[in-house]
Amino acid sequence: MAVALITGASRGIGAVIASTLAEHGYRVVVNHRNSAPQAEDVVRSITAAGGEAVAIKADVTAPEDVAAMVEEVNQRWGGIDVLVHNALTPYAVTSFARLSWEQLGGKLDSELHAAFLTTKAVVPGMIARGRGRLIYLSALLSRRPRDGMITLGTAKAAMDQFVRYVALELAQHGITANIVAPTTVEGATSTELVSPERLRAIAAAIPMQRLARPNEVANTVAFLASDGSGFTTGHYLPVSGGMGIE
Template sequence: MALITGASRGIGAATALELAEQGYRVVVNHRASAPQAEEVVATIAASGAQAVAIKADVTVPDDVTAMVDEIDRRWGGTDVLVHNAMTPFAITSFAKLSWEQLGGKLDSELRAAFLRTKAVVPGMISRGYGRLIYMSTGLSRHARDGMITLGTAKAALDQFVRYVALELAPHAITANLVAPATVEGTRVTEQFTAERMREFAAATPMRRLVRPDDVAKTIAFLAGEDAGFTTGHSLPQGYRTMKG
């Protein structure tokens, strides 16, 4: 069973569809997008796979606990967690940045990852199996004007996941990150002009933006048996990682 947070659209929806196609039963988590989440569930059901939408704010402990309890009752536990839900952040320069903006993003980013991981790991340990997959961004390593809050928060998430991976490896539980460059059709990209988006695309090796399906297929690999010895890694997408 796979739980994908923030799965009503974009990367999350693409991941839900991909994992359902791979044979997973899927929980489509959302915070306030019930119609879109139910549409994803309907698409999955039409293909013959099983899915359910569950409303929960991943930064609220009681919501997370209730969601996990419902999953346990329905399907006996979570085998794959895809931590995809994006918490809000300010696009601003350091000169205009307030501590409330930076500290708020750090808190919400790590709180969501911490709560979800704490909730599913005991069951994974008891079953001796688990896949933890977290959405990061290349901005945690490659700075870009205006993205200091997101880049800093995701850098903290990256290190959190490395420690989780180290501790849980003896239990056959893997923890990895997927770190795409700019992904088309997300809430983040909606804040940029068309000209800026063309610049982002031109800066990638393939001269196009990352697509949600690209990310979903990488997540599906990390969720599968072939990635059983892959843990503590960050898989970049769309960045120039080699220098000639």
């Protein structure tokens, strides 16, 4: 049975991704940093439905935590077949006029550090098995700027390019690396930083006239985790309701 590690999976989009992958037959690792009760709730929900899951505490920006988490999964289930890097590091909502380097540089550092550490930790096992799926949650903001979102949009754009380089290098090993880029998602942690009026305006600007739903993001992730996506790598997949059609 394949094993999927979802970072930042105790609530919001991550929790829905964890439940969706469990429904598709994956053993699921519910990673969290400081939300053990919520993570255990996700595990209980999965196991009650007949799935297998475990909650593991780890700060994905701390090398020792990431190494210990991956080793625990290796000991328990023999390795990680799918990494879904979803953990959201803090960021400031601000204009460029008010932006400090500490805000921008700090977000760039935490975003790339987390993606780098988790990828570095799981890839050796994937190479040894000749197969793996790396999936990274980005944001439509990495290509479509929006007022106030310069820190998140810039950091996600940097991560997107990191993923493309990873995809290029690992393709020969049967490992795919792809980006899922939702527009604003209903109930996501990031919506707490946006006013209700702003959320309504964002929804109105989307051709489908609503925000993305967590299950729509999770279903896209499930496809990229599946055998059916084996020849899809290095791609940026918007979940946007038609926003930013290219």
